[in-house]
Amino acid sequence: MSYEEKGTWVYLVTSAGAYAVYLAIVVGRLLSTPAPEVSYVPVLVWTAFASIIATTVGRVVFETARPSDSRRADARDKEISRFGEHAARWFIVAGASAGLAMAMVKWDYFWIANAIYLGFVLWAVAGSALKLVAYRRGL
């Protein structure tokens, strides 16, 4: 497994994990509080920040456990990265479009922010999954 493929695995796990934590906390609050009053911003910021830290630490740990021959991304790594991000871009488009539509009909900020955040998370998770399929099955 190349250095970049390991990084993709780590990114997939941390992105999905961070969102799962965010969702568990926010949905828990949503059950007892109306959406406009739910405090989601600190949770969103902290889980996003924790995801970045976890990705960095995860890469170091993975690399220590299973060292790579090289840490430089080659032509195949770059093609796979472009493929995954391009193929998953529709989640960003969908999240932004949903946010725009919600803003136009004056939905609460809570829903707009969460629609856009979900778009980013799905882009990260689907993009990483597609990259891993490309690493395993080929481009």
Add this chain to the structure above:
Amino acid sequence: MAKSKPTRLTNSIRALRFASGEMTQAQLAESIGVTRQTVIAIEQGRYSPSLEMAFQIARVLKVPLDEVFHYPDGEGEQ
């Protein structure tokens, strides 16, 4: 090899490596500036290299390009 491959391009890299003094995948990878995993993917037909990389591989193996890579006749013609 029942699994369909993403490319119809085939190659003789593995045989040519052994003919070139038992060259390892790691040595070939280092010579052309890619990871060993990329050489493995090319050998297994999971990745089609760029034309430039194909020429680099042929040069390292000291054979013409069409001795390294093969494309089946009639395939892809409409």
